[in-house]
Structures are given as C-alpha cells and as structure tokens.
Amino acid sequence: MSSQRFYTGDEQGLIKAVTITELPPVKVKRRKRNAEPVEPPAKPVPTVETWGVPDREKAIQLMCWDHDKKHLVVARKNGVIQLVDPKDGAPVTEFKQTLAKVDKVDTIFVGLFANSESIITCTNTGTLTVQSIQDRSKSSTLSVGKDICRMRVHPREHHVVATAGKEQELTIWDLGVLLKGPETPKKGKGKSKKESKAPVEEKNGAPYKSKEILANGQIFKAKNVKNDHLDLRVPVWNTDLQFLNQFDITRIAVGTRHHQIRVYDTKGARRPAVDAEVGTMPVVALANGKDASEVVFSDTVTNVYSVDTLTGAILGQYKGFTGVATAMATFTPFEDSTTTHLVTVAMDRCLRVHEMDKTRRLLHKVYLKQRMTAVVVGEFAPYEAPEDEDETGLSARKTSGGSDDENDDDLWESMGKLEDKKLKKRKISKE
Amino acid sequence: MVEINTIKNKLKREELYQKQKSAKAKHKRDRRTALQKEESSNPEKKEKRLAENVPNTLENTREFDETIVEEDEEVAADEATDEFAEYFQNGLAPKILITTSKGPSASVYEFATELVDIFPNTHFVKRKAQFEMRHIIEFSKNRDFTDIMVINEDRKEPNALTLIHLPNGPTAHFKLSSIALSKDIEGHGRTSSHKPELILNNFNTRLGHTIGRMFTSLFPHVPEFQGRQVATLHNQRDFIFFRRHRYMFKNSKRVNLQELGPRFTLKLKWLQKGTFDRKGEHEWMFKPEMETSRRKFFL
Known part of the structure; x- marks a missing residue:
C-alpha cells in the first residue's frame, strides 16, 4: 500500500494530517492488460490525525514547508508563526508578529515562505518580514505597498518575491537588493550561482522600454491593461498569483477579482501577455497545473477550472465541489509516474484529490469537520513490492x-x- | 385455472374475471380479519409486526453521509465559537429586520406581515430604491439588529428569502414556495403576541446544523408557554416546511392542534460566509450536478 500525506489548516487553528492509502494504480493497470478478472480495489480509508486545540484566534491562514520539509510553517490569525513537527504536530519554534487592525479591517497574512535560514511573511497591509530562524532577533521589515492580496516567493530563487493586490499591480522584488545595507542576506548553500543570475538580468537593461524607473529592489512592475472600449481605466484587483516555471522567474500567472486570468512575461512587456476573462465570479485561489501551460483557479461560486496559460481558454472543470476551494496544490503522487494530482481544501469542510488528466476525476474526498484554509502536500510513502525491487528503489530515490x-x-x-x-x-x- | 384472456366470449370472460376478483378480495379480507382477531388477543404480535414491517422510503434509504453530526467534540467546539455563539452562549436576544426587494408588490407585503407576526421583536422596513444591501447591512449593524430577512419576488409572488445573520454572517438564501397565508387556511386560529415555542426537525448534517442554528437564533430563548403557540421547521428531503400551530388540551390525555398559519416551504440554495456580498465566498452552493441520486440529501 502506498500512502500520500496531506496537512491541512483550518479556521479553528487545528492542523490535520490526512493519510490516504491506496494501491498503486500502475499495478492495477497491468492486471487489466492481462485480462484477468480483478475485483475493484477496496476504497482506501483515509486516516486523519488532529493536532492542536480549537481556538478561532489561532485560525490558520497559511501553511508551507520549510527548507527541506523538516517542519511545517504555520501562520496564524493571532500573528504567531510556528514551526511544527510534521510527525506529531508539536510546535518547535514560534515567532510572534503583531497584527493590528487597520481601519476596522483585520490584518492577515497573505504570503508565507520559508527556506533554510529565514521565514518570509507578508501581510495585507504590505509588511514584508524576513525573520531569521536561527537568530530570533534578526528580522527585517519592508513595506511593499498597501492592500496586498498575495505574496509568493519563487520556489527556487528564494530572493525573488512577487506581490499583487487591490490597486497593486504585480510587482517582483529582489530581496537581495531590498535588504542590502546593514545586513547581507545569504540564501541556501548552493544558490549563490543562481542568485547572481537575476540581478545580472536586471542590470543588462530593463527588458521593457518604459522610462518609468523601478523603485529600489523592484525587478519588475506590471502595467495596467489598456483602457476598455469606453476608454475607461480597468480597475486592478489581483487576488492570487503563481510562478509558472520552477526554473525561471519570467512567467507569472495572476488571478483577479474581476474574473480575469493574466499571464505576465517579464521578459516581454509590462502588460500581460495573456489576459483572459474567465467566468463571472472573482478568482479565489490559483494553483500551478501539471506544467507551465496550465493553471487551475477556483472562484467564489465553488467552481474550479483549469486554464491554458498560452491562450487563456478554459480547458475543463474539476467537479464535486460544494464549497469554495480556498487552497489548492498540485503534486505528483507517484514519483515515477507522469500523472499529476490536484489537492484542494474547501469551505465545505472537505479535502479532495482530483486527477489532472483529461478526465479530471475525483479520486478522494475526505470530510475534515472544519472550514479549511490551507493545504500542504506531505510525504509520499511508496508501495513496497517485494518481487519488484527495481521499481521501489527508483521511486524511493526519487522521493528523497x-x-x-x-x-x-x-x-x-x-x-x-x-x-x-x-x-x-x-x-x-x-x- | 383458466386463462381469462384466452376466452373469446366477452360475457363469459367478464363473469369469470369478476368472480376471480371477488375471490381475491375475499381472501384478503379473510386473512386480515383473522390477523385482526389473532392480534386483538395477542397485542404483542401486532407490535412485532408493525415494528418489522417498515416500508422503504427515500429517507430511510438515504445515501450514507459522513457529515451527519453525532456527539462530536470537534463539531461542538466549532459550534461553541461560531457566528451564532452570541445567541447561544451569551444569550443575546434576537432583533430582526424584515425588508423586501426593490419595488415590491402587494403579495410581498402580505407575506412580510405574516413573517413579522411569526418572529417576535421584528421590524418591517420598507425598502427604498436608493439603498443597496450593503448599506442596509451597515445600518442594521449600527442599530443592533441580529438578523435581516429579505423577501424577493418574481412575477408579483414571493419566491426567495435571504437570511443574513449579523454582524459576521453567515448568509443563507432559500427558495420560497407553497405559500399559504393564514387567511387562506381554513379554520385557522388567531395568533397572540406570545413568544412561540420552536420545533426543528431533521437538521442532521453539518450544513443542516448551521441552518438549524440560524433558524433557532431567530426566536427568543425562552418561549411563553401560556401562549401555547409552536412554530415548526420540519426538514424533509432538504425541503424545510414551516407550520405554526396552537395546541389545546382537550382533556388530560388528548391534545388538539389548531393551525395558525402561514405555511411555506423553503429550500436552501446557498450559504455564504460573512454578510451578504454578491462576490462573497460561498460555503455551500446547490448545483444541479449535485443531485446524483434521489436518496442524497444535504441538510
């Protein structure tokens, strides 16, 4: 039995570890080819471990892994950022930020990222904080503008940070430049080569022709789309963004409250390369597809669609949602397979796993009793086949x-x- | 036994058929009288038969639903601090605002009058075209209302009811059908201003719990029992039936019911987190594709 683990966060501040066990699909296929009468495998029973005490003040807003998946990083409503052991849910370290109400609006975390050295957070008031994990006192705060709706850090280039929000165009910041001064940030060990890449690219002359000078630390700042057919300004309200490519920072997809999916190519123009109207309701969450040519988004009327990032056309819909999908993640369930799966948590208190092929089939649905807000894909324990050593060895290596x-x-x-x-x-x- | 439909003579065929039919009826009658006789001497047998003979209905063959709430600490903890905690934990008395969609017609006013009669401490406010829902919500919050009910109409008939719990939501939208006003109900009683008792039936799932709590929080905590008025919200197959009765003690054993009216039926269309917002996030939304079976229910 192979098993896949997920960690979810909810409004009550509970972390749940969901383990879904199943027979490897590869095996089943082989049996089918041999045309032996095979009974359908018994539906796997997911196990759920719950950690924490229900408390709405500790509601989880965001979750992610730290550098090498040693700890879960959890951002809570009361401003606490915790490093949590993924084995038993015990908090390892805690960092506290004060989230004061601004104009009767709660300050919430809109971005969370951690690498081996520091935790990067961002609030909707635009406070970007880089907190060193080892040294508690070492933290720096920057302002990236108000009404930020999402901050994301590039999965590989940890110094590249993108922000977007209400009347806040997509902006890419270089933390290395931003933090320059009293302290020189040094990210991951083998990263020095790559780290130098982006600034060089920046120095080589801004790829776009606009004369607008970028503020300190900005690599790219998008420009609003052209006025509409009535020559009226199009309002900006970006709700979520995703880096499309693991290897370069130039392609970014953005979802808006005005139901558009935009794809920016920072090498090309400041305006989006693709600007497509999708549906009629605001985009809530955005997730990467199985490759850079696809993104998945959810809207406020419980739809989850897959969109082509090259044309902006809707490729298909993921069915089965009765509540808004609040967080989504894509993952490869079996490391040696080509399939990708989409895991979502929704306001209808369910975790769902869909297959990301043409069928967009619902594979698993787990009722988790709480309105979920965050999901993180955990470890994959491969199927241990005694007679087929090669395969397990391969998959194990790949898991690592x-x-x-x-x-x-x-x-x-x-x-x-x-x-x-x-x-x-x-x-x-x-x- | 002759195959009746092979007989060619129509008269003969009819005669035989009638004979066969009456014999069948007699057989059934005999069986039942025998059973009755037997059971009258042995009432346990009757009880046993009735207990065993349960016909299959859509309800009792309901598809398994994992969200049905039974003694669950986690759900209890969730509900202890949810949006209705002010009512359930802190004893905040409900104060309800009833309004309509813009430009309402007479039937909507009539229905609104009935609603005002049902819920104690209710204020009807005429909808003015210049105020949007977000304004009304803001005004109501400032005036310490705990709930807003908005009656929507289509073709001059009420067709939807939106319930907004204040100050932090949730918002539920119901389809409204089968309205019978008090005056249309034959032999209806006259209502008194006593606070009614409330009966909620079959709100079993997690979603049903939320809806049930929402309705509960519309009624005062302690009913005035001398009024002997009961409001019932009965959920059956996701349709919520509203009825209102007065119970009358005929003697020490028997109770009579007098219907007060109105009657109406609600069906949940969506539940939104927070107060009403057209672009808000829906916690639950009905879609036709969810109706995969006649035996699947959501409340």
Missing part, C-alpha cells in the same frame, strides 16, 4: 529528491533513469 531544493545532479540522475525505463519498454515491445 522530490523536494523543491534538490540539487541539479539529482535531477539529471532521475531523468537518466526515465530514459532507461523507456528503452527497456521498447526492448520488450520489440521482443
């Missing part, structure tokens, strides 16, 4: 290298293995 921060060697190695496998298959077919 599955983290965001795997080094290049690992990546190349795994790609090599895939080729081997194809060759094998071909050989078999020839025989």
Whole structure:
C-alpha cells in the first residue's frame, strides 16, 4: 500500500494530517492488460490525525514547508508563526508578529515562505518580514505597498518575491537588493550561482522600454491593461498569483477579482501577455497545473477550472465541489509516474484529490469537520513490492529528491533513469 | 385455472374475471380479519409486526453521509465559537429586520406581515430604491439588529428569502414556495403576541446544523408557554416546511392542534460566509450536478 500525506489548516487553528492509502494504480493497470478478472480495489480509508486545540484566534491562514520539509510553517490569525513537527504536530519554534487592525479591517497574512535560514511573511497591509530562524532577533521589515492580496516567493530563487493586490499591480522584488545595507542576506548553500543570475538580468537593461524607473529592489512592475472600449481605466484587483516555471522567474500567472486570468512575461512587456476573462465570479485561489501551460483557479461560486496559460481558454472543470476551494496544490503522487494530482481544501469542510488528466476525476474526498484554509502536500510513502525491487528503489530515490531544493545532479540522475525505463519498454515491445 | 384472456366470449370472460376478483378480495379480507382477531388477543404480535414491517422510503434509504453530526467534540467546539455563539452562549436576544426587494408588490407585503407576526421583536422596513444591501447591512449593524430577512419576488409572488445573520454572517438564501397565508387556511386560529415555542426537525448534517442554528437564533430563548403557540421547521428531503400551530388540551390525555398559519416551504440554495456580498465566498452552493441520486440529501 502506498500512502500520500496531506496537512491541512483550518479556521479553528487545528492542523490535520490526512493519510490516504491506496494501491498503486500502475499495478492495477497491468492486471487489466492481462485480462484477468480483478475485483475493484477496496476504497482506501483515509486516516486523519488532529493536532492542536480549537481556538478561532489561532485560525490558520497559511501553511508551507520549510527548507527541506523538516517542519511545517504555520501562520496564524493571532500573528504567531510556528514551526511544527510534521510527525506529531508539536510546535518547535514560534515567532510572534503583531497584527493590528487597520481601519476596522483585520490584518492577515497573505504570503508565507520559508527556506533554510529565514521565514518570509507578508501581510495585507504590505509588511514584508524576513525573520531569521536561527537568530530570533534578526528580522527585517519592508513595506511593499498597501492592500496586498498575495505574496509568493519563487520556489527556487528564494530572493525573488512577487506581490499583487487591490490597486497593486504585480510587482517582483529582489530581496537581495531590498535588504542590502546593514545586513547581507545569504540564501541556501548552493544558490549563490543562481542568485547572481537575476540581478545580472536586471542590470543588462530593463527588458521593457518604459522610462518609468523601478523603485529600489523592484525587478519588475506590471502595467495596467489598456483602457476598455469606453476608454475607461480597468480597475486592478489581483487576488492570487503563481510562478509558472520552477526554473525561471519570467512567467507569472495572476488571478483577479474581476474574473480575469493574466499571464505576465517579464521578459516581454509590462502588460500581460495573456489576459483572459474567465467566468463571472472573482478568482479565489490559483494553483500551478501539471506544467507551465496550465493553471487551475477556483472562484467564489465553488467552481474550479483549469486554464491554458498560452491562450487563456478554459480547458475543463474539476467537479464535486460544494464549497469554495480556498487552497489548492498540485503534486505528483507517484514519483515515477507522469500523472499529476490536484489537492484542494474547501469551505465545505472537505479535502479532495482530483486527477489532472483529461478526465479530471475525483479520486478522494475526505470530510475534515472544519472550514479549511490551507493545504500542504506531505510525504509520499511508496508501495513496497517485494518481487519488484527495481521499481521501489527508483521511486524511493526519487522521493528523497522530490523536494523543491534538490540539487541539479539529482535531477539529471532521475531523468537518466526515465530514459532507461523507456528503452527497456521498447526492448520488450520489440521482443 | 383458466386463462381469462384466452376466452373469446366477452360475457363469459367478464363473469369469470369478476368472480376471480371477488375471490381475491375475499381472501384478503379473510386473512386480515383473522390477523385482526389473532392480534386483538395477542397485542404483542401486532407490535412485532408493525415494528418489522417498515416500508422503504427515500429517507430511510438515504445515501450514507459522513457529515451527519453525532456527539462530536470537534463539531461542538466549532459550534461553541461560531457566528451564532452570541445567541447561544451569551444569550443575546434576537432583533430582526424584515425588508423586501426593490419595488415590491402587494403579495410581498402580505407575506412580510405574516413573517413579522411569526418572529417576535421584528421590524418591517420598507425598502427604498436608493439603498443597496450593503448599506442596509451597515445600518442594521449600527442599530443592533441580529438578523435581516429579505423577501424577493418574481412575477408579483414571493419566491426567495435571504437570511443574513449579523454582524459576521453567515448568509443563507432559500427558495420560497407553497405559500399559504393564514387567511387562506381554513379554520385557522388567531395568533397572540406570545413568544412561540420552536420545533426543528431533521437538521442532521453539518450544513443542516448551521441552518438549524440560524433558524433557532431567530426566536427568543425562552418561549411563553401560556401562549401555547409552536412554530415548526420540519426538514424533509432538504425541503424545510414551516407550520405554526396552537395546541389545546382537550382533556388530560388528548391534545388538539389548531393551525395558525402561514405555511411555506423553503429550500436552501446557498450559504455564504460573512454578510451578504454578491462576490462573497460561498460555503455551500446547490448545483444541479449535485443531485446524483434521489436518496442524497444535504441538510
């Protein structure tokens, strides 16, 4: 039995670890090909572990992994950011930020990211905080403008931060430049090469022709789309954004409250490369698709759609939602397979896993009793087949290298293995 | 036994058919009288038969729903601090504002009058076209209202009811149908101004709990029992039936019911987190595609 783990956060401040166990689909397929009468595998029973005491003041707003998936990082309503052990839910460290009400509006976290050294958070008032994990006193605060709706950090280039919000165009910041002065931020060990890349790109001359000078630390600032057919300004209200590519920072998808999906190419123009109207209701959350050509978004009337980032066309809908999907994540369930799955948590108190192929099939649905706000994809425990050692070895190796921060060697190695496998298959077919 | 439909003579065929039919009826009658006789001497047998013979209905063959709430600490903790905690925990008395959609017609006013009669401490406010819902919500919050009811109409008939709990939501939108005003109910009683008792039936799922709590928080905590008025919200197959009765003690054993009216039926269309906002996030929303079976219910 292979099992996939998810961690969810909810309005009551509980963290739930959901383990979904199932038979590997690869095995089932093989049996089908042999045309043996196979009973449908028994529906796996998900196990749910609940950590924490219900308290609305500690409502979880955002969750993510830290550098090498050692700890879960949890941002709560009361301003506490916790590092939580994913095995038993015990809080390891805590950092406190004061979230004061501004104009009767609660200050909430809109972005959370952690690497080996620091936790980067952002609030809707535009306070970007870089908090060192080792050194409590070492933290720096920056202002990135008010009414920010989402802050995301590039999964590989940890110094590249994108923000967007209400009347806040998509802006990409270089933390390295922003934080320059009293302290020089140093991100991940093997990152120095890449780190130098982006500033160089910036120095090589802004790729766009506008004469507007970027503020200190800004790499890119988007420009509003052209006026509409009545020559009226189009209002800006970006609700969520995603870096489309793991390897470069240039393509970013943005969802808006005015039901548009926009794709910016920072190498090209400041205006979006793709600007598509999708549906009639505001975009709530945005997730990457199985590759850079697809994004998944949810709207306020409980729809979840898949959108082509090249054309802006809706590719299909994920069915089965009765409440708004508040957080989504894409993952590869079986490291050696090509399928991707979409995990969502929704206001209808359910966690759902969909397959991201043409069928967009609902694979699992787990009732979690709370209105969920955050989801994080956890460990994948592979199926241990005693007779097929090769495969388990392969998948195990890949699991270990599955983290965001795997080094290049690992990546190349795994790609090599895939080729081997194809060759094998071909050989078999020839025989 | 002759195959009746093979007989070619119509008279003969009819005669035989009638004979067969009456024999069948007699057999049934005999069986039932025998059973009755047996059971009158042995009432336990009757009880046993009735207990065993439960016909299948859509309700008792309901599809399994994991969200049905039974003794659950987590849900209890959730409900202890939810949006209705002010009513349930702190004993805040309800104060309700009833209004209509813009430009209402006479039937809506009539229905609104009935609603005002049902819920104690209710204020009807005529809807003015210059105020949007967000303004009304703001005004009501400032005036310490706990709930807003908005009656919507279509073709001069009330067709939807929106319930907004203040100050932090949620908002529920119901389809409104089968309205019978008090005056249309034959033999209806006259209402008194006593605070009514409340009966809520079958709000079992997690969503149903929320809806049930929402309705509960519309009524005062302690009813005035001398009024002997009961308001019932009965959920059956996701339709919520509203009825209002007065009970009258005929003697020490028997009770009579007198209907007071009105009658109407509600069906939940969506539940929104927070106060009404057209672009707000929906906690639950009905979609036709969710109706995968006649035996699946959400409340």
